[in-house]
């Protein structure tokens with residue numbers, strides 16, 4: 774089972790994950806997409822990745838704005854699984870934006 778990262782390890786991960794912040798026991802990123810269908814397409818792609826890894830984000834969908842919250846429930850905090858998923862979400866968002 775993945776273990777909680779230390780505060781220092783989380784800070785180092787956040788330095789690489791520029792669009793993410795820490796909120797207590799979770800990594801959080803807000804993403805603004807141009808439209809609702811594009812936001813849902815990002816959610817669907819992230820859902821595929823989450824299923825394949827058996828590691829699932831909390832996702833808030835409000836029109837074309839998404840907020841992802843990543844935490845490892847079984848560990849009670851942030852683990853390497855959350856850092857990996859954050860990077861993968863960044864990749865999905867970049868592709869959706871054509872970057």
Ligand SMILES: C[C@H](O)[C@H](O)[C@H]1CNC2=NC(N)=NC(=O)C2=N1
Nearest residue numbers: 827828829830844845846847848
């Ligand atoms: C049984 C299943 O493997 C577990 O419930 C998985 C599913 N997805 C999960 N997702 C997250 N974010 N944390 C978990 O601890 C977790 N556990």
